[in-house]
Amino acid sequence: MAKMKKSKMARAKTTKATTAKAKVGKAKAPKAKAGQAAKPAAKSREAAAAFPKVAPGELRTLFDFVRYAVSRFAEADLAFAHGTTDPVAEAAFLVCDTLNLHPDQFDIFAMARVTAAEAEQLLEVIQRRVTTRKPAAYLVNKAYMLGLPFYIDERVIVPRSFIGEILGSHFDGGDGSLIEDPEAVESVLDLCTGSGCLAVLASQRFPNARIDAVDLSPDALEVAAHNIDIYQLDDRVTLLQGDLFAPLGDARYDLIISNPPYVDDEGMDDLPDECRYEPELAFYGGADGLDLVRRILAEAKQHLTPQGGLLCEIGRGRDNIEAAFPDLPLLWLDTEESEAEVFWIAAVDL
Numbered sequence: 336m337a338k339m340k341k342s343k344m345a346r347a348k349t350t351k352a353t354t355a356k357a358k359v360g361k362a363k364a365p366k367a368k369a370g371q372a373a374k375p376a377a378k379s380r381e382a383a384a385a386f387p388k389v390a391p392g393e394l395r396t397l398f399d400f401v402r403y404a405v406s407r408f409a410e411a412d413l414a415f416a417h418g419t420t421d422p423v424a425e426a427a428f429l430v431c432d433t434l435n436l437h438p439d440q441f442d443i444f445a446m447a448r449v450t451a452a453e454a455e456q457l458l459e460v461i462q463r464r465v466t467t468r469k470p471a472a473y474l475v476n477k478a479y480m481l482g483l484p485f486y487i488d489e490r491v492i493v494p495r496s497f498i499g500e501i502l503g504s505h506f507d508g509g510d511g512s513l514i515e516d517p518e519a520v521e522s523v524l525d526l527c528t529g530s531g532c533l534a535v536l537a538s539q540r541f542p543n544a545r546i547d548a549v550d551l552s553p554d555a556l557e558v559a560a561h562n563i564d565i566y567q568l569d570d571r572v573t574l575l576q577g578d579l580f581a582p583l584g585d586a587r588y589d590l591i592i593s594n595p596p597y598v599d600d601e602g603m604d605d606l607p608d609e610c611r612y613e614p615e616l617a618f619y620g621g622a623d624g625l626d627l628v629r630r631i632l633a634e635a636k637q638h639l640t641p642q643g644g645l646l647c648e649i650g651r652g653r654d655n656i657e658a659a660f661p662d663l664p665l666l667w668l669d670t671e672e673s674e675a676e677v678f679w680i681a682a683v684d685l
C-alpha cells in the first residue's frame with residue numbers, strides 16, 4: 336500500500352478531459368422510477384405553451400442551436416449546477432449529446448449544418464430543458480466527469496463531486512501528491528456511491544485496487560451497477576447496500592473517499608427547481624448538514640489501514656467541522672470551482 340503523505344494545501348490543477356472509453360447506451364439503460372421529489376409540473380406546462388416557435392431553416396448550424404438555447408436559458412433564468420456551470424457549456428452539451436457527439440467535438444462541428452430531423456430533435460430537447468427545468472443529464476441520461484460518460488437517471492444525483500478532480504490532481508504520485516504511488520493502493524472504499532462515478536474514477540486512478548462502494552439507496556445502486564457494467568468493472572468493484580460502514584464488517588481500506596449528503600436546512604430551502612428532480616436522500620445532511628460527515632469522521636479510523644487516509648467532501652461546513660473536531664489536522668483542498676469544500680486526513684491523525 337502506498338504511504339499516505341501529508342502536504343500543504345495546494346490549488347488543484349485543471350484536470351484535462353480524457354477521451355470517453357465507454358459507450359453509455361440509452362436503449363439498454365434501466366428505467367427510472369417515478370416520484371423522486373416534488374416536480375414543478377404546473378409551471379412547466381405554462382412555459383411549454385409560451386415557448387417561442389422557430390420556422391424550419393431559421394437555425395442551421397450547431398452554433399446557431401447553441402446560441403438559440405443560451406437565449407432561451409437566459410430568458411427562463413435556469414440554474415446551472417449539474418456538471419456545467421454556465422449556459423454555453425450546458426447548451427453545447429445538450430446539442431452535442433442529441434447529435435451523438437462528445438462535447439469535446441463541438442469545436443470541430445460548430446459550423447456544420449444539421450438535418451431537418453436533427454433540428455426537430457434539438458428544438459425539442461432545448462424546449463424540455465426550459466419548460467421542465469430538469470437537469471440536462473436527466474434529459475439525455477448522461478453526465479460526464481473528467482471526460483468520461485456515466486449513465487444517469489432520477490434515481491441518483493447528477494455527478495459533480497469535486498473529488499473527481501482531486502483524484503486527478505492530488506493522487507497521481509507526483510509533486511504535492513497525497514500518496515506516493517497510486518499503483519500501490521490495494522483497496523478503496525467509496526462511501527455514498529450514488530451513480531458509482533467516483534468508484535469508476537478511482538478504479539482508473541488506482542489500477543490495482545479492489546473497490547467497495549456503499550449506498551443506502553437500492554435505487555441508486557441499480558444505476559451504479561449499470562455504470563460498473565458499462566466500464567466492465569464487475570470483477571473489481573463490489574456494490575453494497577446499507578448505512579455508511581454497516582455493510583462492511585471489520586474491513587479496512589487503503590483509501591476512503593466519500594461525497595455524502597451535506598446540505599443543511601437553509602440550503603435545502605434554497606435549492607433551485609433543477610435540484611428538486613434529484614433524490615432528497617442525496618442532499619440532506621441534517622440541520623447543519625454534517626450528520627453523516629460527523630459519523631464518517633468518528634468511524635473512519637476503524638476501517639483504514641495504518642498508512643491509509645480519508646478524502647471527504649463537505650460543502651460549506653468547514654467551520655462547523657473544525658469546531659466539532661478541533662484536534663483533527665484536516666487538510667483542506669481546493670479545485671478549479673471550489674475552496675475548502677473537501678478535506679483529507681491520514682489514518683494516523685484520526
Ligand SMILES: C[S@@+](CC[C@H](N)C(=O)[O-])C[C@H]1O[C@@H](n2cnc3c(N)ncnc32)[C@H](O)[C@@H]1O
Binds near residue numbers: 496532533555616
Ligand atoms: C451527494 S450523493 C453522492 C453520490 C456520488 N458519490 C457522487 O458524487 O455523485 C450522496 C449519496 O449518499 C447516499 N446516502 C445517503 N445517506 C446514506 C447513508 N446513511 N449511507 C450510505 N449512503 C447514503 C445517497 O443515496 C446518495 O446516493
